[in-house]
Amino acid sequence: MKSVSPRSLLLLVLMWAWILPWVPDLRAEIKPPLAMIPFFIVKEAVCPICKGVSTKGEILPGSQKKMTRLLQQKMETIETFKVLPIEKTEETLTHWDKKQFEEKLIPSSIQLGRELNVDFIIVGFLFRFEERIGSPIGVEKPASVSFDIHLFRLRDEKEVWQGKSDETQRPLSENLFKIGSFFRRKASWLTAEELASVGMDEMLRRLPGTKELEEK
Numbered sequence: 001m002k003s004v005s006p007r008s009l010l011l012l013v014l015m016w017a018w019i020l021p022w023v024p025d026l027r028a029e030i031k032p033p034l035a036m037i038p039f040f041i042v043k044e045a046v047c048p049i050c051k052g053v054s055t056k057g058e059i060l061p062g063s064q065k066k067m068t069r070l071l072q073q074k075m076e077t078i079e080t081f082k083v084l085p086i087e088k089t090e091e092t093l094t095h096w097d098k099k100q101f102e103e104k105l106i107p108s109s110i111q112l113g114r115e116l117n118v119d120f121i122i123v124g125f126l127f128r129f130e131e132r133i134g135s136p137i138g139v140e141k142p143a144s145v146s147f148d149i150h151l152f153r154l155r156d157e158k159e160v161w162q163g164k165s166d167e168t169q170r171p172l173s174e175n176l177f178k179i180g181s182f183f184r185r186k187a188s189w190l191t192a193e194e195l196a197s198v199g200m201d202e203m204l205r206r207l208p209g210t211k212e213l214e215e216k
Contacts (some may be wrong), residue, residue, distance in 0.1 A: 033084060037123050049123065074201070119155065122151050128144055132189055143168075143169055143190055143192040147166075150162045165196070
């Protein structure tokens with residue numbers, strides 16, 4: 001067996017001394033993979049998962065895709081997960097029976113997540129997506145949006161977090177206690193997509209970090 005020279009041994013020790021302090025940081029940067037199922041349009045006022053009640057309303061054509069794209073962008077921005085491209089999830093869903101999927105929503109979502117080889121999966125429901133009638137400075141009818149999202153951990157099939165947003169924009173004069181919310185909404189009348197975006201931001205601020213989601 002060939003012996004290691006003292007010089008080589010010293011270089012090896014120095015190399016490990018440099019690498020080891022970085023190992024925890026490298027581990028911290030590993031993000032659990034997440035898949036998002038495109039938003040479901042709910043015909044009833046009750047969430048199929050949590051049974052929470054929302055006020056039903058009009059859902060404009062194309063709003064389902066808008067909501068899915070918006071949530072995808074925000075989940076990528078917060079960098080808690082490694083988010084699977086929505087196109088990959090949609091492609092996999094083409095092989096599923098839509099009716100059967102919706103009838104057995106949670107088991108099907110879990111099975112889909114495993115097929116996609118992710119650790120977490122998000123299921124979202126859209127109850128209302130009504131566009132404003134008017135402009136940013138004045139409206140005849142304000143935007144109104146209602147939706148839920150549910151986050152499942154595949155390891156034990158447990159729901160580890162949920163968020164809800166249900167809002168019809170109101171003028172500041174109706175509720176002075178919401179002045180902070182008023183300015184976060186640009187002090188103007190928002191479109192339905194803008195209102196949904198603000199609602200998602202406020203919702204996702206309450207999303208726990210990776211460690212807590214893994215340990216719940």
